[in-house]
Amino acid sequence: MATKSEESVAAAAEKLEELKVNGDNTKPANGGPAEEGSDDEEEGTSTPAPTAAKKKKKKKPKKKKAKPTSQTSPPSVLIDTLFPNNSFPVGEECDYRDENLARKTNEEKRHLDRLNQDFLTDYRKAAEVHREVRQWAKDWIKPGMGLTEIAEGIENSVRSLVGHDGLTDGDAMIAGMGFPTGLGINHCAAHYTPNAGNKMVLNQGDVMKVDFGVHVNGRIVDSAFTVAFDPVYDPLLTAVKEATYAGIREAGIDVRVGDIGAAIQEVMESYEVELNGTTYPVKCIRNLNGHDIIRHRIHGGKSVPIVKSSDQTKMEEGEVFAIETFGSTGKGYVRDDIEVSHYARQADVPASGLRLQSAKNLLKVIDKNFGTLPFCRRYLDRLGQEKYLLGLNNLVQSGIVEAYPPLVDIKGSYTAQYEHTILLRPTVKEIVSKGTDY
Template identity: 25%
Template sequence: MSDEENEEISDLSNPDVTTKYRAAGDIVNKALQKVLEACVPDADIVMLCEMGDKIMEEETGKLYNKKDKEGKKMEKGVAFPTCVSVNDIVGHFSPLRGESRPLKAGDIAKIDLACHIDGFIAAAAHTIIVGGEKVEDRKADVIMAAWNAAEAALRLIQVGNTNTQVTEAFGKIAEDFKVKPMQGVLSHQLKKHVIDGNRTIICAETPEEKVEEFEFELNEVYSVDIVMSTGEGKGKETDIRNTVYKRAVETMYSLKTQKARQFISEVQKRFPVLPFSLRAIEDEQVARVGVSEAKRHELLDEYPVLKEANSETVAQFKFTLLLLPGGTKKITGLALGSLQEQAASTLSVVDEDMKKLLATSANPKKAKKKNKGDKGAEGEKA
């Protein structure tokens, strides 16, 4: 049946799909590394965002350029526009020219981006201390909390484990570093052309915000997003212009003004299902006018620029995982690198379960020889 065939084609059981995810992952890591290197004092954030997007466009443009039987080229490019969010800004800061700001020495900057090849998405985010300064205060605590939580997630997202286990680990590690996991932050299952799949891992569960428990399964793909705060862990709306949107495909409406119709037509042509930045719209005036009318008629989903209380700091790490027969494979995300020395936290993981977990290898290679139970053996076969 055609539905089953489609499912088969877009599943990691198809080696071609795995190859596309890995290729997208390599490009994301390259773009992330280049933007991080350019995060120096006085660097303009809008230029950094444009650089990240350009690298992803250029690198995806070099691959898979043969046309299919119908003469169509494969879709590829930016899957989430480059955002550089500083200090108390939680995320999604990808400004228009004229609304940007320069980086300052000592800023805690979070770079977040994603690209896709044929709809197969790889995403990543990393935190940097601008200017290479050493920090020993709460900034160091929040960075190391987010990093350790990311390392715990990498070890817990295995076939048979649950999303609840991951959320609980975030809470335990945050407590040890005396910080808070950010409310409202979700890690999503990725599918072809879907950046926000229904299966989610919540960063911080509250009475108002809960997600359904599930077990991780073979051949799934996840974008794992860890955001920690020195404050209350509650993002508040700002007066900063929101620039990142996604077409709400289930809503149809014929817009009235010419500029709004031009705007939504360009969105449907270039960004039919994945997020985009208003910077990417060819005519900025069309973008500014069109977006307000499109929002009014609920044609767009918004990625708001939220912030913590002033003087608080937010840190983020994000990576993409493939749940393959040989085990969980991390295909994006950079090493801690110089942050190891820069973020000199006096705190550490003290929860015994978390310490044991973090002491294990994130990439165990010898599971099949030990033959520990059916699940372990199965994981190493095929």
């Protein structure tokens, strides 16, 4: 047996060995902080805790972008986004007069109206695009801007809203510009849009007509307004606007177009305007007219005079008309002038007899991209066409394409224009392009 001293030495040795293996027992086994006053605390160190197993981070789902609920400036939001499920606004509905008033409650006519939903949807979509673009343009157009900038701003906005940029074959035929943006200044009343390189600028004292069309599936909405920055021209603009509404009120199924012209003239020529101390009567431009619109063609064949006329042609159910009026401080008569910018392919005119290869090639481009919709030189430039004037002139000379020169009154005069598109529905007359602006 061992003695007590031997046992003490053995116990001490055993304790020393335990300390070597397990470390200082003053440190907690769980790796927490040392007891108060320990060496570790004094030296500012601590025993690191065991690292836990790393958890995989869950990826947060990407937030869906909220659909825009209002239009941008300049307009760029697709019109279908703002009006889902073809919920486009209905234009101003007006009852027909006299014996046609009963159409509104006639069940057969109401049934016919319901059958025309594709027709109405296309027109109302085009009309809403026109409204949003022109209301933006009215605030955006300012003196000092170039005509090319104004025209392209309007046209690019229309293309953005319908979702067709017109840069691939056939795209512009689905939806887009119904015809080029007309920007007639002062004595120039119609059919003027800038060609490439145009340096014309809108000035403070100018009166400018803004006339553009929007089409969806070939159904064209034609509407125009006039911009003037000097209030001295207000009586001229008011005369033309009120004359346009007089024509719209008179229009209807079985109405003779000559009677519409008489109503327009009576209102228009009741106004006068004072410019630089001289008073001018506002005259109807007697050789300009409103017109019917058919699919893919801005002028269908019927005209609506803006002066009294013996024309007995009647408006008919289902037709679409552009009621437009022009007033002038000049002669009230326009003639062709300056270089041509507007063109249109003539329907049903064969291309036989064309010998110039450049004309044949250009005609293919026109047929694919515009059909019978009017176009301008800038549109050919956008498509990458070069050195096309010889071929274009050959198409005009052959009668395959018609040129529409600018129409002007005498220099020094001022002209104004207002226009709306109306649908002669079986039950009511709809001013499809009507907006809060006019």
